[in-house]
Amino acid sequence: MSEPLSPQYDPGAIEPELYRRWHERGYFHAHAEPVLAGERSPYVIVIPPPNVTARLHMGHGLNNTLQDLLIRWRRMQGFEALWVPGSDHAGIATQNVVERELAREGKTRYDLGREAFVERVWAWVRETGATILEQLQAIGCSFDLSRNRFTLDPGLSRAVREVFVSLYEKGLIYRGNYIINWCPRCLTALSDEEAEAEETQGKLYYLRYPVVGGRERPGTGAGAGTFTFTGAGGSEDAHAHADAHGGDGEMGGGSYIVVATTRPETMLGDVAVAVHPEDPRYRDLVGAELELPLTGRRIPVVADDMVDPEFGTGAVKITPAHDPNDFELGRRHDLPALDVMTPEATMNETVPPPFRGLDRFEARQAVVEALDRLGLLEKVEEHAHTVPHCYRCDTVVEPRLSEQWFVRMRPLAEPALAASREGRLRFTPKSWTGVYEHWLENIRDWCISRQLWWGHRIPVWYCRADGCGETIAAREDPTHCPRCGGNELEQDPDVLDTWFSSALWPFSTLGWPDETRDLAAFYPTQTLVTGPDILFFWVARMVMMGLEFRGEVPFRDVLLNGMVRDHLRRKMSKSLGNGIDPLEVVQRFGADALRYTLIAGAAPGTDLYLNYENLEETFAPGRNFANKVWNIGRFALMRLEGRRVRRVEEVRDGLELADRWILSRLSAAAADVTRHLEAFRVHEAVAAVYRFLWSELADWYLELIKPRFTAEAEEASREAATATLAAALDGGLRLLHPFMPFISEALWLRLPVPDGVEREPSLVVARWPEPSAEWEDAEAEARLGALMELIGTVRTLRSEYGVPTGRKVEVRLSQAPEPLRVALAAEGRALESLAGVAEVVYGDARANGQAGAHAVLRGGAELFLPLSGIIDLERERGRLGAELDRLEAQLRATEARLANTNFVSKAPAEVVAREREKAASFRDQRDKLSRKLAALA
């Protein structure tokens, strides 16, 4: 019926074909109807939408493999499984890409104008964007492409508007003048989360601000009418500062205060100097006036608790327009805020002419030099501190006073916090719960306006009619001002933070704000799989928006996958050149090998380390496993194809020990895999499948049944083996499918279906195996376990004594405990084929005076393997002596434990019993070894 399989698995030959088949047959398409009718439970995952600018990297590979694993597993379990794919317009990132493209043509976005620029970005998106979803199909992702979404789709844009206007109407969105993070390269405001703190080696500049008047009280300072650091407070501290600052504060007959700053250029916008109210060094200067150098302005000295007397000089320059603390302090003291860094770096009246129009770092240098020339630069120190950087372009971010739109977060955060605390939202690994809650507990308002062109335009219009000035937030573009009726409306030029639309993703993708069938059927979703790096950006905000607009958490479980790093534990990145292209891996090793490697390495809470210099080493285990499975399939198909296969239930009475054993193992594997997947222990789950297929099915079962397919075998025995082999492989491939969908399907489709069983069309939609009490068989496991131990022992002895492979040996057993006796009766021939044992003789294993290998099996049976004429006696004596030493040490430890009355009285009876057995067994073994040694001497 089909051509024979090649001895080696060639993934490239089957993967694309299978994916096409699955896709064409609509297996990945979810239906709302059965869910709405109550016939099926939904299982829904929404993809973390990759940026349209993104190209597939290993991080996507890991993240999406995990999602596909969960979706495929739940789909097989009978859930109406929906995986919603999509991509994110990625405001800044995408605009940057297109602007760079323009720059190569010598143009800026301003040359094109807003409309043409946005059209250009759209063209780029249509052309090169979103290829990542196609790439993900190569690794088998079973998302529902009929529901593919883009954050700038009309529907999602409508959701954005609805949310914005609704929050505005509720008073949860407001516009105001506050300190925000400004990226001078991207020329836009950023949220706090988008400004990443990075440790930087900077400088601390000590600047002198002359005192020019005020309420100095003669006599309290060191000199009449002058302030000096030395002696001002008389404390050790003051001396320390004085020393540190290199002398007194006198200068040309006047006095000054020294302030320390990391950003000296901002001094042009200073409006005060603040000191701690209780700082004795400065107490008398509070209220005094200082001359702000270079500007000729006069600024007061104010007292505020915020100031830490320990840091720097204990005197802080106050620049409300460029520092959040200073801004707060400025408000408390009713100080003005002077912006000295306008976005366009053009003329600024506040700034003295020599410093106008300079870049901030040029300005820094110019200011420092100017102050130095005036003798007002006291000193410069090295200073390590954290400086915020733009998360998109890594430029140092500038805090700046600016009029922006904000979301009032506190009211939204409370329910999101409650959801986690009440267990309606769970994190895996659990440790992220605290991080999430801590962020929400300390939430700050979210700056959502961006001075970009690519994104959702803020749905707010300002009436420009004289004397009106109305602000209109509207779901539909307004044509006239509802207040004055005029039509001089101007839309806010800004767009929204790209994460604003992402926050709505779990319900906007399902059709909200319309009450669609999809929304009713599939919201809330079940699991979110993403990286912890976007816990605040995205996850927390989705929870808040989901609760606010749907009244339910958007997902019950959040699985945080680790970071993909190289073998030196560095983040994989383009600039380091240490990345691995998942598509190259697919090409060389197959999608299944890639998935296996990623899943096996994805222990929750750990990062994944992949060696980009040795792909062979990294991905060979997955490829080898696939090849093993392939050959299991070859073995089975050679024996099954064209043969009548019966259901195991029908041949139940004819099943032999090995059959009952593997069916019992299959049930156990199904239980293990399911249990691990339910707890997101994907690495353990795949290990359980691996163990079943390789260590149990291939290593033992296939070997055990080989004789039953020979000509001499009885028909009934072969029929039982055939039925069992088909059932075991069928179950194993089902368990394997969510992890390695391609190879499992390729083999499974060729498996003959037992008589009277309806063929399922594909593993994708096939039933997930349940553990079955019917097939669990502890007795069979004990019996085969005993046989496996015997075979293993003989193999070990043969190997240790160097018995040639082809040489059949005789084995003497003192006795055979029940499990072993039955196993030998049933599967005795396995002893010959698997361990080269020609004959088993029962009786006294000691075989007086004869040289031979000796071992004791679990349960106490002694095993003797005559080795006369085969082995070197001297060598054997040495080995036995060493073994005896080891045994005696173990025996001593066990006896010591048993001599401990505490142990005997407090430990559970079975534990003590086990210890007793152990001791008895050790004693037994020791005695026998000793006797043997003596006999050989």
Next chain:
RNA sequence: GGGCGCGUAGCUCAGUUGGUUAGAGCGCUACGUUGACAUCGUAGAGGUCAGAGGUUCGAGUCCUCUCGCGCCCACCA
């Protein structure tokens, strides 16, 4: 400055509620052309579970401290 996590075989990691003699894959050694598979098979070497102390009959597992590494948060200018 707060908070969290990690340290188990040469490497990458398991070890689920404390309980037989701590496991896997890779790597390493020896042997192997047995009609599924050399991308394989069989056997083996290799671990004072970071260190110290404590709780317990019993600790890789729980507690404390130390050392080393990592991550998150934070307005010391």
